[in-house]
Structure formats: structure tokens, C-alpha cells
Amino acid sequence: AQSVTQPDIHITVSEGASLELRCNYSYGATPYLFWYVQSPGQGLQLLLKYFSGDTLVQGIKGFEAEFKRSQSSFNLRKPSVHWSDAAEYFCAVGALTTGTASKLTFGTGTRLQVTL
Amino acid sequence: DAGVIQSPRHEVTEMGQEVTLRCKPISGHDYLFWYRQTMMRGLELLIYFNNNVPIDDSGMPEDRFSAKMPNASFSTLKIQPSEPRDSAVYFCASSLGRYKNIQYFGAGTRLSVL
Numbered sequence: 001a002q003s004v005t006q007p008d009i010h011i012t013v014s015e016g017a018s019l020e021l022r023c024n025y026s027y028g029a030t031p032y033l034f035w036y037v038q039s040p041g042q043g044l045q046l047l048l049k050y051f052s053g054d055t056l057v058q059g060i061k062g063f064e065a066e067f068k069r070s071q072s073s074f075n076l077r078k079p080s081v082h083w084s085d086a087a088e089y090f091c092a093v094g095a096l097t098t099g100t101a102s103k104l105t106f107g108t109g110t111r112l113q114v115t116l
Numbered sequence: 117d118a119g120v121i122q123s124p125r126h127e128v129t130e131m132g133q134e135v136t137l138r139c140k141p142i143s144g145h146d147y148l149f150w151y152r153q154t155m156m157r158g159l160e161l162l163i164y165f166n167n168n169v170p171i172d173d174s175g176m177p178e179d180r181f182s183a184k185m186p187n188a189s190f191s192t193l194k195i196q197p198s199e200p201r202d203s204a205v206y207f208c209a210s211s212l213g214r215y216k217n218i219q220y221f222g223a224g225t226r227l228s229v230l
Contacts, residue, residue, distance in 0.1 A: 032217070043120070043207060043221035090159065094217060103172065104149075104219060106159040 002027040002093045006107035013081050014115050021076040021110050023091030032094035034104065035065055039087045047089075050074060058091040061085070086114045120222035122208050134196040137225045141210030148213055149219060150183055150193050151207040159207075165191065166213065171229045193225045 003026045013019055025031055032051055036044040048059025055067040065076045074091060091107040121140040129135050140153040149164040158195050163173040168185045176183070180199070190227040195202055205226050 034218075036221075041223075043223045044209075046218060046220070057125060103161055103164070104217075105161075108158045 001094050002031070002105045004091050004093050004105055004107035006089075006091055006110050008110045009108070010111045010113065012113040012115060015083050016080050019076075019078045019081045019085070019112070020114070021089050022062055023074045023076065023107060024072050025074060025091070025093045026072065027093055027095065029095075033065075033067060034092040034094065035059065035063070035074075035076050036090045036092060036106075037061075037087050038109075040089065044090065047076070077108075081112075081114055083114045083116060088112070120208055120210050120220055122206075122222035122225050124225060125223065126226045126228075128217070128230065129198055130230050131199055132197045133229075134194065135198045135202075135227060135229075137206050137208075139191045139193070139208030139222060141191070141208070142212075142220055143189065145210035145212050145220075146188075147213050147219075148185060148191050148212045148219065149211070150184040150191070151209065153205045153207060153224070154203075162193070170208040195227075198227075200229045203227055203229050 003083045005024045005033055007022050033048045035047040037047050038044045047063050048057050048065055050057050050067045058064050063078050067074050088111045090109045092104045094104050148169050150162040151159050153159045162175045163183045165185045183193045205224045207221050207224045209221045211217045211219045212229045
């Protein structure tokens with residue numbers, strides 16, 4: 001069974017500073033990997049995804065993530081954080097099941113706080 | 117598109133009462149997922165449907181929980197009878213299977229069982 005580990009429960013960064021959120025996954029085959037963001041009282045919004053190909057993927061809001069198979073990691077980065085980025089971030093791994101849909105397994109999330 | 121629509125946004129009920137949560141997926145999507153989010157257990161997949169048929173309900177916690185999808189544009193998650201430990205945020209998500217299952221989430225229903 002697949003699993004996702006987000007080792008950082010809570011991270012605080014200053015506005016304008018760079019950000020890296022860690023994600024490690026466990027999956028027996030080629031994973032499908034996702035980062036979602038959840039603002040308070042809101043649902044989850046997809047930031048970016050990795051299916052295959054280029055291991056550096058770009059997403060919305062200036063985020064990017066790099067898939068490193070050797071490290072089983074899919075870390076999320078942003079060069080300069082804005083106060084509006086304060087939210088909870090979830091990494092997820094998808095597994096092919098029946099048909100073409102996949103069951104997503106989510107990490108426990110990393111809460112990002114941005115100080116001004 | 118309006119996205120995935122869930123109702124109600126908030127539900128407060130008393131223990132023992134029946135609770136029904138509703139979801140309208142994105143038009144044309146053929147997969148629908150129900151998740152539960154709690155502080156203790158994070159996001160858990162409860163059940164998912166493909167073309168209105170339940171495919172995997174292994175995440176449904178117990179017989180008090182049931183889900184239906186009578187047509188492609190509507191699904192319900194019912195808890196009967198409800199218990200305080202069911203208090204959580206319940207999310208519905210939908211996806212178009214052939215595009216490698218990017219799941220689009222609704223805003224969730226926050227359920228409080230007193």
C-alpha cells in the first residue's frame with residue numbers, strides 16, 4: 001500500500017523568503033504525485049502534479065516541485081513566499097486501481113505560517 | 117464550471133439523528149470520491165464511485181455510514197445514527213478518469229454532532 005510522509009507539521013517563514021516543504025512517499029510502482037493547498041474553511045486546491053516526464057514541475061501561484069525517484073521525494077518549493085500563501089499543504093500519491101481513476105493517499109499536511 | 121458543490125456547508129446535529137450530506141460533481145466527471153478530514157486521522161477516503169457505481173467502500177468506518185449516487189450529478193453520504201465521533205469535515209471530490217484522475221474538491225461540509 002502506498003503512503004506519504006510530510007515530516008514538518010508546521011513551518012514559519014518570513015514573507016519574501018524561500019520555502020521548501022518536504023514530502024516522501026512509498027509506492028511500489030511509478031507514482032502519481034500531487035500537491036494540494038487548503039486555505040482555512042476551504043476545500044483542497046490542486047497546486048501541481050507529476051505523472052511522468054520532466055521531474056521538475058511547475059504549478060500555480062509560483063510553486064514548483066521536483067520528483068526525485070532515488071530519494072522517494074516530491075518536495076514543494078517557492079522562491080519568494082507571499083503572506084497569502086499561509087495555508088495547509090498536502091502531498092498525495094495516487095495509485096492506479098480499477099479503471100483509470102486512482103485512490104489518493106494524503107500526507108498529514110504541513111501548516112505554513114508567513115510572518116510579515 | 118461551478119466546481120464541485122457540497123451542501124450544507126455546516127451541519128450541527130444531536131447524537132442519534134440522521135445526517136445527509138450532499139454533493140454535485142463537476143459536469144462530465146465520471147468519478148466521485150467522499151473523504152473525511154479530522155485532526156487525528158487527517159484525510160481519509162471513505163468511498164468512491166465510477167459511473168454512479170460504488171467501486172471501493174473499504175474506507176467507510178461502519179454500517180452507520182452509507183453513500184449513494186442515484187445519477188451522474190448527485191451523491192449523498194448518510195450517517196444514521198450519528199455519533200459525536202463522526203464530527204469532522206467531509207469532502208466530496210470528482211475527477212475525469214481518463215485524464216489521470218486529477219481530483220477536484222468541494223468546499224466541504226463541517227459536521228458537528230453534539
